[in-house]
Amino acid sequence: MRLVILDTTNDVSDWTAKYVRRKIHEFNPGPDKYFTLGLPTGSTPLGTYKKLIEFYKEGSLSFKYVKTFNMDEYCDIPRDHPESYHSFMWNNLFKHIDIVPENVHLLDGNAPDLEKECEEYERKIKEAGGIELFLGGIGPDGHIAFNEPGSSLVSRTRVKTLAQETIIANARFFDGDISQVPTRALTVGVGTVMDAKEVMILITGAHKAYALHKAIESGVSHMFTVSAFQMHKSTIFVCDEDATMELKVKTVKYFKGLNSIHMKLVEEPESQK
Amino acid sequence: MLEKTVSQVGTVTQYNYKTYVRLEKGFYQENYIISCSIMPSKVKDGCIYQYKNCTILWNHELILEDLWVRDGKILNPEKLFFEEQAYADVQIDCKGCIIAPGYIDVQINGAFGVDFSETDDVISGIQKVAKGLLEHGVTSFCPTIITSPAEVYQRVLPQVKKCNGSKDGAGVLGLHLEGPFINTSKKGAHNPDNIQSFPNGYKDVIGFYGNMDNVAMVTLAPELDNSEDVITELCKRGIKVSLGHTTADLITGEKAINQGACMITHLFNAMMSFHHRDPHLIGALTSNQISPDRTLYYGLIADGIHTHPSALRIAQRVHPKGLVLITDAISAMGLPTGEHHLGNQRIEIKGKRATIAGTETLCGSIAKLDYCVRNLLKNTGCGEVLALETASLHPAEVLGVTDKKGTLSYGSDADFILLDKSLNVMATYIAGEKVWDSGLISGL
Numbered sequence: 226m227r228l229v230i231l232d233t234t235n236d237v238s239d240w241t242a243k244y245v246r247r248k249i250h251e252f253n254p255g256p257d258k259y260f261t262l263g264l265p266t267g268s269t270p271l272g273t274y275k276k277l278i279e280f281y282k283e284g285s286l287s288f289k290y291v292k293t294f295n296m297d298e299y300c301d302i303p304r305d306h307p308e309s310y311h312s313f314m315w316n317n318l319f320k321h322i323d324i325v326p327e328n329v330h331l332l333d334g335n336a337p338d339l340e341k342e343c344e345e346y347e348r349k350i351k352e353a354g355g356i357e358l359f360l361g362g363i364g365p366d367g368h369i370a371f372n373e374p375g376s377s378l379v380s381r382t383r384v385k386t387l388a389q390e391t392i393i394a395n396a397r398f399f400d401g402d403i404s405q406v407p408t409r410a411l412t413v414g415v416g417t418v419m420d421a422k423e424v425m426i427l428i429t430g431a432h433k434a435y436a437l438h439k440a441i442e443s444g445v446s447h448m449f450t451v452s453a454f455q456m457h458k459s460t461i462f463v464c465d466e467d468a469t470m471e472l473k474v475k476t477v478k479y480f481k482g483l484n485s486i487h488m489k490l491v492e493e494p495e496s497q498k
Numbered sequence: 499m500l501e502k503t504v505s506q507v508g509t510v511t512q513y514n515y516k517t518y519v520r521l522e523k524g525f526y527q528e529n530y531i532i533s534c535s536i537m538p539s540k541v542k543d544g545c546i547y548q549y550k551n552c553t554i555l556w557n558h559e560l561i562l563e564d565l566w567v568r569d570g571k572i573l574n575p576e577k578l579f580f581e582e583q584a585y586a587d588v589q590i591d592c593k594g595c596i597i598a599p600g601y602i603d604v605q606i607n608g609a610f611g612v613d614f615s616e617t618d619d620v621i622s623g624i625q626k627v628a629k630g631l632l633e634h635g636v637t638s639f640c641p642t643i644i645t646s647p648a649e650v651y652q653r654v655l656p657q658v659k660k661c662n663g664s665k666d667g668a669g670v671l672g673l674h675l676e677g678p679f680i681n682t683s684k685k686g687a688h689n690p691d692n693i694q695s696f697p698n699g700y701k702d703v704i705g706f707y708g709n710m711d712n713v714a715m716v717t718l719a720p721e722l723d724n725s726e727d728v729i730t731e732l733c734k735r736g737i738k739v740s741l742g743h744t745t746a747d748l749i750t751g752e753k754a755i756n757q758g759a760c761m762i763t764h765l766f767n768a769m770m771s772f773h774h775r776d777p778h779l780i781g782a783l784t785s786n787q788i789s790p791d792r793t794l795y796y797g798l799i800a801d802g803i804h805t806h807p808s809a810l811r812i813a814q815r816v817h818p819k820g821l822v823l824i825t826d827a828i829s830a831m832g833l834p835t836g837e838h839h840l841g842n843q844r845i846e847i848k849g850k851r852a853t854i855a856g857t858e859t860l861c862g863s864i865a866k867l868d869y870c871v872r873n874l875l876k877n878t879g880c881g882e883v884l885a886l887e888t889a890s891l892h893p894a895e896v897l898g899v900t901d902k903k904g905t906l907s908y909g910s911d912a913d914f915i916l917l918d919k920s921l922n923v924m925a926t927y928i929a930g931e932k933v934w935d936s937g938l939i940s941g942l
Contacts, residue, residue: 311576326585329579
């Protein structure tokens with residue numbers, strides 16, 4: 226596991242976007258070889274998306290040969306609802322970049338057969354050659370995607386009922402009206418994300434400090450699903466200073482000592498210079 | 499001069515046009531390049547256009563956003579992306595222009611030497627004006643017939659069909675009949691011999707006008723006896739009623755509005771002045787007798803001559819949502835400076851004024867609607883959004899055509915204009931087709 230500690234949220238966005246850019250360039254995608262990227266929604270990745278858009282606009286990154294798979298989507302709200310993850314992805318990333326619509330994959334929370342929709346999604350990921358890099362954020366209760374506490378750590382894409390805590394937290398996006406918040410979602414499983422070649426978890430802000438501690442300094446537990454990535458062979462946690470508040474000094478010191486190596490990770494490969 | 503190069507990048511065909519601006523003595527300066535990328539879209543029906551690098555008027559805001567068009571309609575790009583998995587066939591760089599809905603003029607008596615009420619060949623006259631309005635950003639209008647003898651209505655009304663615009667000219671949303679049911683003492687330039695009343699109510703109206711299928715709007719004076727019946731019957735048939743050329747007091751005005759009248763014709767002109775103890779019709783702008791879910795609209799001639807800037811500000815500040823810019827233009831609009839024979843009058847055009855030749859008597863407005871928008875903005879400081887909406891959204895609301903005209907909402911007709919930061923019209927589009935181009939923005 227790597228833990229990259231940066232000063233501010235903005236630094237986290239910057240570092241992450243550069244890392245994604247470098248990964249895509251190293252992969253050298255083309256018409257017969259697509260780079261497959263797993264994507265989250267929520268406030269944490271927003272800054273990263275903004276940077277990626279900047280890279281596209283300045284001409285240093287193209288998404289022409291990138292396929293994306295999103296983590297999750299609500300059930301029972303229309304696709305074009307402003308709070309749907311389709312709308313989120315369209316407004317915050319897709320409409321600004323040169324990605325080709327058929328290479329974008331999101332779960333359809335209104336599919337007539339939800340189980341089949343989930344099976345199909347797993348099949349499509351496999352067909353695309355698996356996910357090269359999965360980006361994710363986490364909830365204060367340690368959930369990754371909608372894998373709420375208690376989710377199996379080998380779970381696959383499926384329908385999930387949201388935890389009360391998540392519903393309450395999300396009410397702010399639905400005029401503060403808890404009855405408007407969808408109670409079900411489709412989500413990739415912990416196992417689905419574990420299959421990715423590389424996983425990157427972004428954690429920013431003091432309110433996520435305890436979650437970061439639980440994620441990396443406690444044991445693996447299905448009550449804190451993101452902890453499963455302790456078992457993944459290539460996971461990077463990227464956080465800001467605020468999110469380190471609950472970590473041991475020893476942990477912080479150790480990983481900060483590696484900063485010069487971390488900075489090298491986001492340099493553009495020779496071929497791109 | 500135009501130079502075209504074509505390059506192929508993967509499946510994308512890139513067209514580059516280099517244009518040159520002619521300088522003195524035969525030198526050319528490279529002006530700039532427009533590029534459009536032609537990507538093979540998955541969708542076979544209808545070319546998809548994406549207007550990029552622009553600020554669009556959307557939901558009462560100017561936002562940095564692309565405008566998408568297909569089959570003459572505004573397209574929802576998010577739906578296109580997720581449902582059809584399709585993308586733009588042609589991308590057009592708007593070079594930072596503002597895109598607004600095409601302007602709508604609901605009161606225009608003529609232009610370019612044509613007077614709709616006087617001409618023998620009203621169809622050719624309307625076509626001539628429709629074509630000339632394109633460069634002023636007008637994509638639809640209501641040709642207006644002022645108080646005339648019955649035979650004029652019965653000849654003209656069946657001929658002038660409502661139609662969408664095209665390369666040949668702005669669309670016609672129906673006629674505006676200004677009179678003859680008005681008050682003689684506020685006749686303005688209308689011929690008093692032709693002014694009528696309706697002692698038998700709506701029966702007289704239909705008897706006078708004849709076939710009203712192509713009529714969008716009627717201006718009448720509400721103080722005439724039986725106006726309740728007339729207003730009710732017109733509204734029932736979807737014809738909008740505007741109050742004007744009137745001596746009506748406030749109560750009469752409010753009554754007419756509650757019966758269905760939705761507009762006041764050229765506010766401040768041809769009506770009683772505002773008095774603080776007897777506000778008359780102008781007082782209706784702040785009436786508390788009109789249901790809050792209805793908007794009272796009012797036409798305003800913002801030509802800088804027919805309405806004083808102070809009066810523009812008063813109206814705009816007390817009731818911005820109801821403001822509808824109109825030109826009320828006469829046949830002299832669009833004619834060059836100098837003397838012109840129009841009908842049986844000699845008219846002199848000096849700058850922004852048209853006067854009866856040899857006198858200082860104003861004979862009507864000759865302002866263009868795009869100028870009125872800029873003038874309103876300059877004189878009231880109302881902001882670009884409102885200025886643009888007073889010539890697009892608001893007139894469309896008056897006529898009840900907002901599902902097709904007056905907005906850039908998805909599914910609306912792609913009637914729009916490109917403007918520079920000072921709201922000068924750079925190009926005009928109708929149903930997605932470019933119908934006028936200033937040539938100042940290359941590559942449109």
